[in-house]
Amino acid sequence: MYLTYFYDSALAQASYMVACQATGEAAVIDPSRNIEEYVKVAREQGFQIRAAVETHIHADFVSGVTELARRTGATIYYSLEGADNGGYDWDDSLSVHGLRDQDIIHLGNVQLKAIHTPGHTPEHMSYELTDGAAGDKPMGVFTGDFIFVGDVGRPDLLEKSVGVKGSAEQGARQLFASLQKFKQYSDYIQIWPGHGSGSACGKSLGSVPASTVGYEKLFNPAFQPTNEADFIDFILDGQPEPPAYFTKMKEVNRTGMTPLSKVSTAVEWYLTGNEVAKLAKEITNLVIDTRSIEVYSRGSIPGTINLPYPDLFAEWLGRLANYEKGIFIIAEPHQYADLRKILINMGMDNLQGFFPLSVVKTATKLQSYDHQSPKNVDKKRKSAQVQVLDVRYQEEWEESHIPNAKHIPLPQLPERLDELTYDKPIAVHCRSGKRSAIASSILLNHGFEVINVEGGFINWENENLEITNK
Template structure:
């Protein structure tokens, strides 16, 4: 048996390829959209991909299962659990098998046994893995977004992101029953989840790639609670905001992602087109660093640095509207991957980063914003001569914040910016200044005249000995 692990740092997403070395057949579990990496891995190991499966209808990235089926003819093994709201709708024309709790299927001598594990979503399933060439006892379990290292999947995404009222409580109760069943599995079983630290699919995921059933029973917080009501309260408390685009991802993965046949290759556009596009209301994303953008940018462009695209583009961009990029040519492929992974396929073209200097030389006036340290801002914040905006998450704000600040979480800022812009200078602050930089650019793009990014955020504020409220 062969087991290969693939991890995308930006999405904190893990996927797997399991192969039978005797027959040269392989199956991919919870594939993302960059299916070429699975095809390369299969070729390198003299295997062919004959199956693709996933633990549930994903909300945080576009699934690659359909793309794999299209390009390899692989059989799709997909969940038939849950009600009619959670059925795949793109299966006509593809070889497929819908599976339920207790079902088994094989790839060569490798067997996958389905275990219905609802809670994160109603249709969620896990897969017990057995190498039947050696034994009839399983070696491990692919848990998807059910059990993570040190955490379990959040049950509130359907309610928070998709507006399905009441599903958070019912999902938490399903999760309680699912982990009780999970705890009955042998302690030695390895656990392979679909996410690691940094994912919004849980609140305390570990940065270790795998765990065991026994370890989670001993040390996982969720396994220490025997009372259902206490469990439900603890599970729902303190979950981070559900990204707005999660609802879009659910829909895309349910009805079927667009087949790409490879990653898009956006067209490079001439510099003269950029001012006209912005004047016509086009969305332009400047992917340079916050420092570069602050020093000088084309008025109206939004700054989401390349390293933060996967986490924030889905929050801030319109899925129904084409957009343009300002990007370093050496980073173009990585930027495109980050966007396509979360379903932002409508890249209408790109400009090289040299466009900024080129347009300035041609007489285009650049915009900028100030970056200032907390000690230089404290007195202005205290006397109210500036508007302090905290763009962190709700739980961060509730834990501590600066007196006089107003809370506008970054992901909702496109819809709330008009409430902030009133002619007064605006200071934007987050934990360290990274999110604040995006917020500052968004406020500038929406017409704010004077915007300041607090360097170092609330961490630097506290390090300077300045007070916070709890």
């Protein structure tokens, strides 16, 4: 048997290839849209990809099952369990095969048994792997978004991202039941999850790529509650706000995204900084500057938004997602391919082009903002010289915040700018200073005078400055 692991660090997404070396038949579990790496490995190993296997309808990346099926002739295997079978609606040109609980995919001596594990989504399937050439017992389970290392899949996405009322609590009940069944596996059984640390599909995912049932029983917090009510309280508490693009992913992954062969390849544009500024001011465009926070703040082309790469790029592109606007990116030329890959995996096919970093120097007018210490900002706050803006999430705000600050979570900022005034500089902060840097670029583009609070709320607290929870 052959088993290998693929990982997209930008989206914290894992996929797997398993194959029977005797027959050369291979399957890819939860492939991403950029399928070249799977095709390359299969070619090198002499495999034919026969199966493209889905654990569920993904919310955080574009599934590659349709791309893989079109390119290799593989059959798509998907869940028939759950309400409305998850809502899949496959193109008639694709080879598809629906699975029920306990159904088996055969790949020579290797078998993948479908195990219905609802909770994260109603249709969710895990896949139990057995190498028939070695024995008749399973060696592990591909758990998708059901179980992660140190966490489990959140059950609230259908309600928060798609608007299915009441599905969060129902999903939590299903997830608890699925976990009780899963605990019956022997401790040696390996766990191969669909995501790692950094994914918004859970609240505390570990960065280790694999685990075992026994280890998770001992140390995974979600395995510890022994009654349903305690588990529901635990799993629904503190779940992060889902990125905006999750809604779009749920939509496109029901049917399959546009074939990559029909998506135009973005190229480098040769414009001046002034011409880029004109592009950025058009409401139909989004121009992203990927330079560091510090460099961007010292001088940027008006109208651009600062999403530093790689630090904040993928996460906040997803949280500020707009699938209607044409996207342009200012970056290092050697980064173009990786940036395009990220956008493709998020379904943002409206990438129009790239500009090299040198374009910034050709603009005749640049915008900038200051970074100031919490103590300095506090003095100005007390003398009413600034208005304080907190762009953290609601849960962070409710725990504690700066007195009389204005609260607008960063994802909501573009739509709520009319709640701010132009008569005073805006001192903007988040937890550590990263989100507030993105907010600073948005505020600059709308004519506000901006101060980014150095080190954010963490430094504010470390300086023992005034806070409240009222």
